[in-house]
Amino acid sequence: MMRERRVLSPYTKSVLHYIALTIVSVIWLIPVYAMIINGFKSNLEVASSPVLVPPSHPTLSPYMAVAHVLETPIINSLIVAVIASLLSTILGSMGAYFFYVLSNSYFRGSGMLSNFLFSLIALGTFIPYEATLIPLTRFIVDINLLNSYPGLIVSMLIFYIPTAALLMSLFVTVVPKSLIEAARLDGAGDVKIFFKVILPLVIPGFISTLIFIIIESWNNFFLPLVLTTTPSMRLVPVAVEAYTGGYGTLYNETFAVATLASLIPLIIFIFLGRYFIRGLVALGGAGKGV
Amino acid sequence: MVEISAKSVYKIFSKKKGEVYALKDINLTIESGEKFGILGPSGAGKTTFMRIIAGLEAPTKGELLFDEKVVARNGKVIVGPESRNIGMVFQNWSLYPNMTAFDNIAFPLTNMKISKSEMRQKVEEVAKVLEISSVLEHYPRELSGGQQQRVALARAIVKSPSVLLLDEPFSNLDARIRDSARALVRDIAEKLRLTVIVVSHDPADIFSISNRVGVIFQGELVQVGKPEEIYNSPKSFHVARLIGEINELKGKVIEEDGKNILSIGNLAIPISGGYRGEVKVGIRPENLRLEEEPREEGWVEAGKVRVKITTYEGGHFKVTLTPLGDDQEIIVFMDKIPKEEEMKLFVRPSKIMFFKY
Amino acid sequence: MKKTSFLLILPTAIFGAILLYIVFYNVAISFTNWSLLHPIPSFSGISSYANVIHSFYFPTSLIHSLELSGSAVIFGNILGIGIAGLLYFLSSNKARTFFLSIIILPLAISMAVNALIWLWLYNYNLGVNWLFLRLGLPYVPWLTSTSMMMPSIIIIAIWAYTGLPALFYLASFLGIDKSIIEAARLDGASSFKILRKILIPNSANGFIVSTALLFLFTFRIFSIPYILSGGPTNIFMQTLVVFSYYLFTTEFFAQASALSTIIILIATAIVIPYALYGIKRWIKK
Ligand SMILES: Nc1ncnc2c1ncn2[C@@H]1O[C@H](COP(=O)(O)OP(=O)(O)OP(=O)(O)O)[C@@H](O)[C@H]1O
Numbered sequence: 001m002m003r004e005r006r007v008l009s010p011y012t013k014s015v016l017h018y019i020a021l022t023i024v025s026v027i028w029l030i031p032v033y034a035m036i037i038n039g040f041k042s043n044l045e046v047a048s049s050p051v052l053v054p055p056s057h058p059t060l061s062p063y064m065a066v067a068h069v070l071e072t073p074i075i076n077s078l079i080v081a082v083i084a085s086l087l088s089t090i091l092g093s094m095g096a097y098f099f100y101v102l103s104n105s106y107f108r109g110s111g112m113l114s115n116f117l118f119s120l121i122a123l124g125t126f127i128p129y130e131a132t133l134i135p136l137t138r139f140i141v142d143i144n145l146l147n148s149y150p151g152l153i154v155s156m157l158i159f160y161i162p163t164a165a166l167l168m169s170l171f172v173t174v175v176p177k178s179l180i181e182a183a184r185l186d187g188a189g190d191v192k193i194f195f196k197v198i199l200p201l202v203i204p205g206f207i208s209t210l211i212f213i214i215i216e217s218w219n220n221f222f223l224p225l226v227l228t229t230t231p232s233m234r235l236v237p238v239a240v241e242a243y244t245g246g247y248g249t250l251y252n253e254t255f256a257v258a259t260l261a262s263l264i265p266l267i268i269f270i271f272l273g274r275y276f277i278r279g280l281v282a283l284g285g286a287g288k289g290v
Numbered sequence: 291m292v293e294i295s296a297k298s299v300y301k302i303f304s305k306k307k308g309e310v311y312a313l314k315d316i317n318l319t320i321e322s323g324e325k326f327g328i329l330g331p332s333g334a335g336k337t338t339f340m341r342i343i344a345g346l347e348a349p350t351k352g353e354l355l356f357d358e359k360v361v362a363r364n365g366k367v368i369v370g371p372e373s374r375n376i377g378m379v380f381q382n383w384s385l386y387p388n389m390t391a392f393d394n395i396a397f398p399l400t401n402m403k404i405s406k407s408e409m410r411q412k413v414e415e416v417a418k419v420l421e422i423s424s425v426l427e428h429y430p431r432e433l434s435g436g437q438q439q440r441v442a443l444a445r446a447i448v449k450s451p452s453v454l455l456l457d458e459p460f461s462n463l464d465a466r467i468r469d470s471a472r473a474l475v476r477d478i479a480e481k482l483r484l485t486v487i488v489v490s491h492d493p494a495d496i497f498s499i500s501n502r503v504g505v506i507f508q509g510e511l512v513q514v515g516k517p518e519e520i521y522n523s524p525k526s527f528h529v530a531r532l533i534g535e536i537n538e539l540k541g542k543v544i545e546e547d548g549k550n551i552l553s554i555g556n557l558a559i560p561i562s563g564g565y566r567g568e569v570k571v572g573i574r575p576e577n578l579r580l581e582e583e584p585r586e587e588g589w590v591e592a593g594k595v596r597v598k599i600t601t602y603e604g605g606h607f608k609v610t611l612t613p614l615g616d617d618q619e620i621i622v623f624m625d626k627i628p629k630e631e632e633m634k635l636f637v638r639p640s641k642i643m644f645f646k647y
Numbered sequence: 648m649k650k651t652s653f654l655l656i657l658p659t660a661i662f663g664a665i666l667l668y669i670v671f672y673n674v675a676i677s678f679t680n681w682s683l684l685h686p687i688p689s690f691s692g693i694s695s696y697a698n699v700i701h702s703f704y705f706p707t708s709l710i711h712s713l714e715l716s717g718s719a720v721i722f723g724n725i726l727g728i729g730i731a732g733l734l735y736f737l738s739s740n741k742a743r744t745f746f747l748s749i750i751i752l753p754l755a756i757s758m759a760v761n762a763l764i765w766l767w768l769y770n771y772n773l774g775v776n777w778l779f780l781r782l783g784l785p786y787v788p789w790l791t792s793t794s795m796m797m798p799s800i801i802i803i804a805i806w807a808y809t810g811l812p813a814l815f816y817l818a819s820f821l822g823i824d825k826s827i828i829e830a831a832r833l834d835g836a837s838s839f840k841i842l843r844k845i846l847i848p849n850s851a852n853g854f855i856v857s858t859a860l861l862f863l864f865t866f867r868i869f870s871i872p873y874i875l876s877g878g879p880t881n882i883f884m885q886t887l888v889v890f891s892y893y894l895f896t897t898e899f900f901a902q903a904s905a906l907s908t909i910i911i912l913i914a915t916a917i918v919i920p921y922a923l924y925g926i927k928r929w930i931k932k
């Protein structure tokens with residue numbers, strides 16, 4: 001006997017399921033929607049138009065007005081983010097492979113060394129940057145790199161090499177141990193094994209880490225805020241801050257700036273989101289099988 | 291080529307639930323040019339021993355010497371794996387998936403000071419011997435199991451290693467091509483006059499390749515000798531069973547008319563030798579027959595037995611029977627199904643093995 | 648392991664050493680009296696700590712930080728489980744990836760930009776209140792009432808970071824043997840019951856990861872309060888990290904360092920157990 005129960009038909013259920021997800025998604029997209037549409041409003045329109053209403057006569061003029069302001073910061077950000085993330089990912093990957101070797105070797109103290117180094121890279125990944133402010137600026141000043149690309153890059157490496165080492169140490173574990181042993185018996189040293197065997201086999205993880213760090217470094221606000229003082233050295237997030245301007249100003253330019261500043265991470269997210277997500281997943285400690 | 295000796299080698303793994311003695315007091319010398327087989331059940335410590343020889347692990351205690359030179363001692367690897375000039379074929383081949391067969395084979399050579407053309411020549415040479423010349427540009431995933439094994443073998447021997455290590459080298463192959471693979475390894479080893487150490491739980495691997503065998507049980511080396519010795523006079527019942535099917539029987543040796551008779555239930559088998567009283571014996575199925583009359587020299591009638599069940603296995607009928615008035619089971623192989631319930635059992639007394647109780 | 652193997656860790660070790668140097672340098676400064684009034688620092692024990700802790704701003708900014716991170720952990724976990732549950736029961740993998748990407752999207756946008764956008768969404772007349780009016784809801788005095796300032800920040804943080812718990816809970820759910828779910832279905836269990844009785848109880852890992860990451864990421868949010876209030880001075884939006892920046896800009900260097908040390912200690916108390924027991928066990932296997 002079937003139990004009599006009032007149940008929704010599978011079709012109704014599935015419709016309700018999609019409606020629920022659509023509502024959540026719409027709410028989630030409101031800020032992004034606002035960011036994109038409002039940059040197309042004219043100066044005349046913004047004075048009275050609510051932020052959630054699309055422009056009645058779309059215009060590109062706000063973008064034109066702010067493009068030149070963001071030009072230098074975008075170039076600066078590109079230089080810093082690309083170099084810092086490439087360097088971090090390569091150097092951090094080497095560190096990650098070292099952890100892998102270390103976790104399979106049993107000399108006295110290897111366990112403690114490994115735990116110490118691992119705690120250190122985790123701290124570098126998650127530490128609130130703001131809490132390093134004074135010694136970090138002192139350090140960058142001492143090595144004479146304030147207001148320079150190298151200064152910004154070095155400061156990012158302090159946090160992003162650990163991040164890369166942390167993420168890559170999860171991706172590296174997909175390489176079977178016996179492959180490394182085979183290479184060792186073939187007479188290769190660890191440095192060669194890293195470049196010839198490990199790196200080619202962890203390319204997907206490498207890309208995930210790289211993408212994750214590009215987005216992180218592109219979006220970092222605090223480090224460029226304190227390590228640059230001249231306008232010509234500003235990075236995008238800091239340049240954006242100048243557009244808060246209080247409620248007196250016209251918001252169309254604010255949103256045009258926001259859109260331009262987010263363009264690169266958004267494009268990366270749309271085309272390479274898969275890799276970004278895998279980077280996030282590795283941050284949670286579950287690099288395997290993703 | 292190199293002579294390898296282990297001097298009271300121990301390997302102890304510390305785990306959460308206490309310590310595991312993977313190797314206990316191993317003393318062994320493998321001579322230069324020898325083909326040495328290590329036989330043991332799963333978990334006996336075979337792989338561990340091989341990894342210590344390769345330098346991938348350090349012995350917890352004891353020393354390992356290559357030609358009188360200490361390469362590892364008391365928990366320390368003194369000469370690392372990259373400097374021991376060892377060729378190894380891993381159980382799962384461990385080919386580099388990002389390299390073609392050619393690059394896989396050439397990889398050990400790239401770590402030596404050798405010109406590109408010499409490298410190519412060497413790779414092509416071994417590829418020819420192993421008949422894989424036509425697949426050199428393929429990636430491992432594009433190769434059959436047998437071809438992968440040959441590439442792994444080629445990679446192991448291309449640098450003319452002083453010793454070739456094989457860990458369960460055939461267990462990943464189809465039964466169909468296993469025999470030809472064994473023959474290939476034996477011929478190559480012969481041709482290149484390599485020192486070979488082969489590890490397996492399958493005696494067929496060991497007997498087809500090696501000319502001396504060590505048997506390892508729970509980390510202990512229990513017997514070392516020529517394959518025939520291990521086969522014919524195993525030190526213990528465990529060793530005997532490792533090599534092949536064997537009947538383990540309890541019986542009594544009594545004296546009758548000045549002769550020693552082994553009695554198992556109603557069975558009575560005349561034997562020589564000075565055994566007396568309660569004994570444990572091992573008799574391989576091929577030394578037992580169910581027949582009407584003995585055909586050959588050396589067989590004697592033991593008495594009547596009762597057939598319990600007949601199954602078919604590996605091209606034979608496998609007959610389980612018991613002596614009358616005893617419930618110990620005995621296994622015999624036959625080419626045809628036994629017709630009657632009770633039959634006469636013949637045995638070759640000279641092949642009976644006696645073990646300590 | 649050969650000596651040259653250590654070359655691999657060299658870059659990580661050098662920058663790790665710089666990090667340690669910075670952390671300990673910070674501790675060293677915190678034991679001085681370095682400030683605008685004392686440009687030449689001298690040792691003064693724990694007086695900076697005492698001054699910071701007894702300052703008017705410390706308890707409020709500590710509470711704000713804990714409010715922010717605590718709410719993000721609580722609501723992030725609840726929303727994350729809900730969204731992961733909705734995603735889990737989708738039959739189409741494509742749809743699942745699509746919706747998940749939308750929830751994760753905010754993570755790709757910089758917090759500084761988020762601050763700009765929300766600044767206007769919180770505008771009393773032109774922002775989301777306009778929509779609320781249409782929906783028959785009351786106006787909310789987002790950034791105009793002091794009691795709504797922290798909740799406004801918390802909403803941004805939840806919006807920005809809920810993608811993380813959604814992702815990790817979904818991963819945990821998907822890792823549970825499908826046949827168990829099918830068995831429960833045959834026993835007549837509803838999706839909601841399966842979520843409550845099977846999926847959630849088997850997602851301890853998702854919980855640990857989500858909680859740790861939500862806490863750590865929200866604990867260091869700086870640009871949202873900084874930009875929304877136009878600087879580090881608005882005490883109603885001041886979190887610990889903003890307060891420490893404020894101490895820096897007003898040149899109370901030793902006190903800023905003392906506060907930084909406290910911040911680092913709080914973060915470390917979560918990071919190290921998380922790293923060694925949450926993440927590292929994946930590597931050993
Ligand atoms: N890295 C390790 N850590 C802890 N214990 C180990 C390790 N390697 C091997 N052992 C233990 O040592 C013992 C011997 O293992 P080993 O791999 O040498 O066996 P084996 O003879 O090769 O077995 P098989 O035929 O199954 O391959 C086993 O009990 C195993 O659990």
Ligand SMILES: [Mg+2]
Nearest residue numbers: 336337338458
């Ligand atoms: Mg083994």
